[in-house]
Amino acid sequence: MKIFLAGAAGAIGSQLVPQLVARGHEVVGTTRSVAKIEALRALGAEPVVVDALDPESVADAVAKAEPDVIVHQLTALNGPPDFRHAKQMAAATNRLRTEGTDHLLAAGRAVGVRKIVAQSNASWMERTGGPVADENGRLEPNPPADLADGVDALRHLETAVTGIGWADGIAIRYGAFYGPGTGLETAPDAIMAGEIRKRKFPIVGGGRGMWSLVHIADAASATVAAIERGRPGIYHVADDEPAPVHVWLPELARALGAEPPRRIPAWIVRLVAGPGPVDLMTRARGISSEKAKRELGWTPRYPSWRTGFREGLG
Template identity: 40%
Template sequence: MRVLVAGATGVIGRQLMPLLATHGLHGIALARNAPRAAEAERTGAQVVTADALDAAAVDAAVAEAEPDAIVNMLTAIPAVIKPRRMAEQFETTDRLRTEGTAHLLAAARRHGVRHTIAQSVAFAYDPDAGLRPAVEDDPLWRAPAAQFAPALAAVRGLEEQVVAANGLVLRFGHLYGPGTAFGAGGSTTRAVRKRRMPVIGGGTATFSFLHTHDAATAILAALDRPAAAGIVNVVDDDPATVSEWLPYLAELVEARPPFRLPAALARMLVGSWGVQFHTRLRGADNTRAATTLGWHPRHSSWREGLAHDLTGAHLDHPVD
């Protein structure tokens, strides 16, 4: 199977491309420019070059690649996210999720590619719709803070396009692993080390985490099931509140415990979305991933995954 990967040099793509080769699949990286192409080529992958926001270039790249499947992980997320400026910081990512997805799907239709998989997020469920971990049929956030609204609209747009094309949407949890904000040198880990990330308003937001390696294996599982379509949550088995995972992360990196900040004061510093991110997010349920894709996370809990990544703690199983 020939698999065109848009986003091959991202944190998931860097895990996915070697796995494709070891599982007998021919990975082809879609690179935006020459530097990205050179980075992808170092993995040994075939590379085609196109700006995803250029419809004609995408069409030509798909024609050249001749893929059997397309994996869409197009984003341009900054290394450090500033909640007050999220709408501005995510403008390119929002366009990639809407326009870039449209270009890839149009090229797929034109060139007979029948299997499309796209990355979405599992932390945009409406917190007012229930307390249990959300399933895929639960509604997305109806009225989030203004800073998150454009990103949510782009996520909806991506998902609607992919589902209408009979493709598969993988809603990934909060990513950790090499190169992420939770990696050894990532922005979240650095902030925790410097005691610059407080528990806001009780830290009642629930996070469903996902290691980047587990995200890659979920894509492999989806490629193995070309008939799979619709929306699937891809998260670990252990939803956790900020008040649980933030002190644990501080302990792992040998930092002082995070201080606590009232929501009203935090809102002046990080805006309404910064507060909602720490107090209102809803976790997600991964049952459908098991039943539809036969997928289970290698890191069933963020606790063992973070410990392995940040301290080298022994696991009962190796990481490929």
């Protein structure tokens, strides 16, 4: 198949391109930066520079590519995890998940694509219910005010993509990424790993928020399976061991050769950074990926972050 991969130069895009090419697919990969063209070409994609927030730029690129499938992996989540400015940092990604999604859908419909696969996020599953949610769960209807725009953007993406009637629309709620290109890796310039080494990524309150994690290569292989075999709807993609922050974060610090993370009372973080980061660290729910395993035949290489932290950070 011919795949139009929006966001091909990002962490998951860089994993997706070679996996798709290895399976015989032709990939047209977008980037915002001319400087990344040669890197994409080296991965096996046909690179194209696109402004995802410009509907004419998107329409022109998709029309020229004439793809069978559009894969939406657009985010602007790069830079240090600055809890004090979380809303501002996420603003560009929110636009990509709303306006960018709409532009890709319009362009795809115009050329008759057969499938749309888009990136969502499992961090904001509804805060009621057990510690782990499946695809029947919904996104949190009443998120903290400081991060409400981000949750609304995810909801817009999921509703828009899975609601199309002219093609198969799939939204993938990924767990938290780690591994090469994610910032949670052993590379000396890795931003988030650097924050952990400096003990600037703390356990907030009791750290009881349940997180699901997924190695970036496993996230990509699940996406390939969704492209090839996925049915319309939502899939969850993470490893098999959801764990509270106070359990997995010290293990990640140890794997990075760092001292244990600091512990900071929730009320201090709430005052400094707002209620959103506190919610993520203390109330998040994990996800189950049983549907992806059952319907897509997907098996993660790293079924536990414990193994992934030891073997897959580099």
